[in-house]
Amino acid sequence: TAIPGAFGCGKTVISQALSKYSNSDVIIYVGCGERGNEMAEVLRDFPELTVEVDGQTESIMKRTTLVANTSNMPVAAREASIYTGITLAEYFRDMGYNVSMMADSTSRWAEALREISGRLAEMPADSGYPAYLSARLASFYERAGRVKCIGNPEREGSVSIVGAVSPPGGDFSDPVTSATLGIVQVFWGLDKRLAQRKHFPSINWLISYSKYTRALDDFYDRNYPDFVPYRTKCQQILQEEEDLSEIVQLVGKASLAETDKITLEVARLIQEDYLQQNSYTPYDRFCPFYKTVGILRNMITFYDLAKHAVESTAQSENRITWATIREAMGDILYQLSSMKFKDPVKDGETQIRKDFEELYENMQTAFRNLED
Secondary structure, three states, X not given: OEEEOOOOOOHHHHHHXXXXXXXXXXXXXXXXXXXXXXXXXXXXXXXXXXXXXXXEEEEHHHHEEXXXXXXXOOHHHHHHHHHHHHHHHHHHHOOOOEEXXXXXXXXXXXXXXXXXXXXXXXXXXXHHOEOOHHHHHHHHHOOOEEEEOOOOOOOEEEEEEEEEEOOHHHOOOOHHHHHHHOOXXXXXXXXXXXXXXXXXXXXXXXXXXXXXXXXHHHHHHHHOOOHHHHHHHHHHHHHXXXXXXXXXXXXXXXXXXXXXXHHHHHHHHHHHHHHOOOOOOOOOOOXXXXXXXXXXXXXXXXXXXXXXXXXXXXXXXXXXXXXXXXXXXXXXXXXXXXXXXXXXXXXOHHHHHHHHHHHXXXXXXXHHHXXX
């Protein structure tokens, strides 16, 4: 996974949140050429956090390995730190563990390569980086994957790499970013405009992608059969909202069709109460998949029911508009935006599923009453 973004977009916070709350067995966190206070923050926060292992509560530091290589350390050490991290990850992988490696940031590593290459009088390529930059990046990222280990007992391990990329000025055409995007399968593009609006994580939902969606469809069909159509519908709503927002700036919201007003409102609901997360709160710092599916299901159901109500009464005298729905469904809309406040640890899976199902049924009843 590559996480490119400009300064202040929240790359380090995403890397640290993944280190704290991912369901991996082992975490390797490499601070490569970044500020020293970030490593100090990790050392301060991590010992206070706990993780549940086989019914026992353990300190998160017991599963974490830190490779500290701050910006004031020698350039040669900066180049070596990424290789040190991935070698440690492979060591634990060969024991049969699932390992996550966070590299923050690979751009500083590439800059160290450039400096060493310059001192060796090698021929520079694009922006002064050595011609073998993309080959080095590929040889690093391609060490990730799931493997069957040699020897006895039989064991399977995996390494997942999450690399933060810091392009100068947030320019994604930077050689390091371009080379990285040609290799990785998952891309989380951080957007400066979202960060300025205090929308975190500032992942732009229109430019980000994953090439693993097809591979995971079988898992979703077995465990969460409704998720794939909901995800597709969600992407469609967000894409439509992007197109409509340009029209709204020209002619205003009042001149839009009623169905378009619903699209805008549901897209806002998805952005603010589903995609936006506060990593410093107990209810929102991580989200189990059943909660993810439950929130998405209710939001998409509201969209479908509202659209159906408007379209089915468009020709009748008692025409239903978005204003009518908003007035009649104030409580439902409030409950939809409050779904994220359910705490997976405190409330538990059974209670959260029950609450989401109750809201789903209340929506069906409310729209039936409105249409009658």
